[in-house]
Amino acid sequence: MKNMKIGIIGATGKSGLALTKEALKQGYRVVAITRNPSQMPNLDNNSRLTIRKADVTSKSSIKDVVNDIDVLISAYGPTIDSPQSIHEKVAIILIDIMHECPNIKRLLVVxxxxxxxxDKEEILLETSAFPEEWKAHARTQAQSLERYRGSDIDWTYFSPSLMYLPELPTSGKFKIGNNHLIVNKEGKSQISYGDAAGAIINEIREHRFVKKRFTAGYDN
Ligand SMILES: NC(=O)c1ccc[n+]([C@@H]2O[C@H](COP(=O)([O-])OP(=O)(O)OC[C@H]3O[C@@H](n4cnc5c(N)ncnc54)[C@H](OP(=O)(O)O)[C@@H]3O)[C@@H](O)[C@H]2O)c1
Known part of the structure; x- marks a missing residue:
């Protein structure tokens, strides 16, 4: 199990770096996939870390660097000025890669x-609680979730809490849910990048959300 090799697309990003650190901490081998290898910081346990250059918008570029990995995580994140269609384009590429690379047993998507x-069964992005400037991206990101749901691959989709916060500490004390936003007593929906990474890397071992979406947040 711990011999498993995890490929992390977007490993230099906030989610990707937290996931890389957590996977190394849990004893896995990690392939950090980034367009900019020089941006990858020096990490503890780095004898189990390999850094490879690839671009998630190019299927052949990703295929070139994943031939020895067992589990693929996409922590790719577009900038707000990227075309909204990017989410579906990347979902189609990742589904194709799962079909064409039988060594990859699972895909996990942040x-x-x-x-x-x-709690009123409303889709969060259609409510005023969701930041207006991110709504268009969030709609196409939601369509990419539907692509995974309609596919025959072994996928898991992680939705963070509404406030996904790098400055919050990694507490290890978070609640896991399926399709509903987790909120605390004050109605706040929050998770740190470190705790989200813990939830996602734990899922590789636990297999609780195969072909499902899940979320994590603080309930107090
Ligand atoms: N509350 C929320 O719903 C919420 C809040 C924040 C983020 N998110 C989601 O969380 C996910 C990760 O976000 P994040 O905050 O961790 O993002 P981030 O810190 O901005 O990092 C994104 C990473 O994506 C990589 N990337 C960008 N274009 C790429 C490409 N063409 N090929 C390969 N890698 C590429 C970049 O790495 P390189 O430039 O090194 O390649 C970058 O490090 C996204 O899906 C985002 O939408 C959700």
Whole structure:
């Protein structure tokens, strides 16, 4: 199990770096996939870390660097000025890669909170609680979740809480849910990048959300 090799697309990003650190901490081998290898910081346990250059918008580029990995995580994140169609384009590429690379047994995707439901069963991105400037991206990100749901691959989609916060500490004390936003007593929906990474890397071992979406957040 711990011999498993995990490929992490977007490993230099906030989610990707937290996931890389957590996977190394849990004893896995990691292939950090980035367009900019020089941006990858020096990490503890780095004898189990390999850095490879690839671009997630090019299927052949990703295929060139994943031939020895067992589990693929996409922590790719577009900038707000990227075309909204990018989410579906990347989902189609990742589904194709799963079909064409039989060595990869599972795909885990770090996506958005917008497609989660609130306690009134409303889709979060259709409510005023969701930041207006991210709504268009969140809609196409929600469509990419539907692509995974309609596929025959072994996928898991992680939606963070509404507030996905690098400055919050890694507490290890978070709640896991399926399709509903997790909120605390004050109605706040929050998770740190470190705790989200813990939830996602734990899922590789636990297999609780195969072909499902899940979320994590603090309930107090
Ligand atoms: N509350 C929410 O719903 C919420 C909030 C924040 C983020 N998110 C989601 O979380 C996910 C990860 O976000 P994040 O905050 O961790 O992002 P981030 O810190 O901006 O990092 C994104 C990473 O994506 C990589 N990337 C960008 N274009 C790429 C390409 N063409 N090929 C390969 N890698 C590429 C970049 O790495 P390189 O430039 O090194 O290649 C970058 O490090 C996204 O799906 C985002 O929508 C959700």
């Amino acid at each position: 996506g958005g909170a917008g497609s989660l439901l609130n």
